[in-house]
Amino acid sequence: MRVGGLAVKSTVRTAASLAALALTGTLLAGCAPSTSGGGPQKDEKSGTVRVWLFREVGNKPKEDVVRRVVRKFEKRHDDVRVDVQYIPVDSRAEKIKGAFNDPASAPDLIEYGNTDTAGYVEDGGLADVSAEFADWPEAREVDPTARKSVTVGGKVYGAPFFVGVRALYYRTDVFRDLGIEPPRTLDEVAAAARRIRAERPGMYGIAVGGAYTYGALPFIWAHGGELATKKDGTLRAAVDSARARRGIAAYTRLFGDDNCPAAKCAEMSGNDNVEAFAAGKAGMVVAGDFNRRAMEDGRVDGDYDVVPLPGTERGSIAPAFAGGNNIGVLKSSSHRTLAVELMRELAGKATQRQLFDAMGFLPTFTDTREQAAREEPFVEPFVETLDAGTEFVPATPAWAEIDASLVLPTMFQKIAGKKSGVDGAAGEAARKMDEAFAE
Structure with a gap:
């Protein structure tokens, strides 16, 4: 799906979040899927952790960054394997809807657009990770607007991955x-x-x-x-x-x-x-x-x-549309602890900086983004766009139906x-x- 001493400060005027984008097609609103009732019955500490990320135009640099993160994660967990799949952005709606309805085939972690948050929460697909997010030291530097992108009803349902305009x-x-x-x-x-x-x-x-x-x-x-x-x-x-x-x-x-x-x-x-x-x-x-x-x-x-x-x-x-993507844990995950840890790694400062260098994704951490802006003049027009004021789609689960x-x-x-x-x-x-x- 980039935005000089430049101060990177968003002046988003709506209660929404920052991506991608170039993102169309979202989860159809409708009957709550099977994952909406209760959560997983177990929290396994071994086995395969499945991840769905979006396939970008020119995806290889993203794959290289993710591969390095996964390799380090697997080294820390001898009995864990991470399976990453890259799914098309434009056709993600039905695929993710299917995952919500069929926990047995669902991933543990998904990348999702910020316009998807309210709908996915409404349909019971995302896990509430408020406690884990609050205990994450790096979360203190997350852009306030990016934080809103994972927040519904005062609860946190993921970690901001990048911001885009x-x-x-x-x-x-x-x-x-x-x-x-x-x-x-x-x-x-x-x-x-x-x-x-x-x-x-x-x-x-x-x-x-x-x-x-x-x-x-x-x-x-x-x-x-x-x-x-x-x-x-x-x-x-x-x-x-x-x-x-x-x-x-x-x-x-x-x-x-x-x-x-x-x-x-x-x-x-x-x-x-x-x-x-x-x-x-x-x-x-x-x-x-x-x-x-x-x-x-x-x-x-x-x-x-x-x-x-x-x-x-x-x-x-x-x-501009205040775009961006997040990473969230599915409520149906049977590897919640591992999934949350990997979510933090994928959405952490080190990875976001690498994704900025590789893909131009703007970090959601204010300090990381300020450093990137000082070092890379390319981002100046995007920062100017952010500072001029961005807009968002209606912050309602109904937008999922309208978009899809x-x-x-x-x-x-x-x-x-x-x-x-x-x-x-x-x-x-x-x-x-x-x-x-x-x-």
Whole structure:
């Protein structure tokens, strides 16, 4: 799924957490699975500890870091073997739902997106590790916003793994050749995209995706729109408000032959966008700090730079989704003690620093992140984005259903494919969101 002396300070304005991302598709809300009643009957100190982590674009560096952690863990525990599997991010919903419903085949530890927390807790899949988290010395340095990402109802259900926000990657060689300056407003982003497409018809000006929810949301927020509002404790969809519709229109106007043809781009996800840019097929892309390795391993290495995605006015920054991933112990685990220990190792300072060096994942520990920011100028635009203020999705288990049902991607795709206008598609999305909120 990266954000100078730079002080790394998040000003997230919502009760949520920091990732990845580029994360779509989450656990379907519904009947509580079998793991919701009671916990495991035993806490084995030997055997196989199973771990599911997300497969990233360019996953090998992540695998190398995890392999070193696992090797040390196994050396400390002679009778323990750790089995790590990497699962696709986009299709994790059903796989993890299946694990919650079938403890016999479930892992002991999972990596999960911060948008998943409330839904997974609601469905009884995650173990309450509040006591173990409180006793973990390193937890005292966890970013307060990251701590919220694992907290539901005052209880802790995992450890923050990394924080991520998205910014604007652009091709320095293409911009130089065409005499284009880095855009300072969203309108300038659109103008630069169309100029690139006109001059380089084999490229997308800016890669966009109808299935790239977290790349699209900054356009809504930059125009003053919201996903939902709460009144008297009740959430109501707001994607059909006038300001939200202006942001939706700004994003969906980027789908077309003059930038990113809808026939192809309407189906593209966040990973598809990253891969297109890394392969040299796009002049710009909204991507995360966590996508740096994919760029460096691609054809654009040495020919790109990053700036905050601008807002509607010069000098402003479009609010980014406060992304990030966590690691949690499943309630069904029969190796709770070992799983908690391994969770701390995987989410600890040493591992987070190694993942920053290998993948560009921003640490969730304030001191570790400040050190990384001082040593690596690349993170500056992501830190600026964090400091400018980020946003989050509605903090409710209902978001799992909304996300997994592809309510927002369907809205973007209908507009991009000219199957519906902005007003109609936004109204339909709002109705579906309200139905989920009411359940």
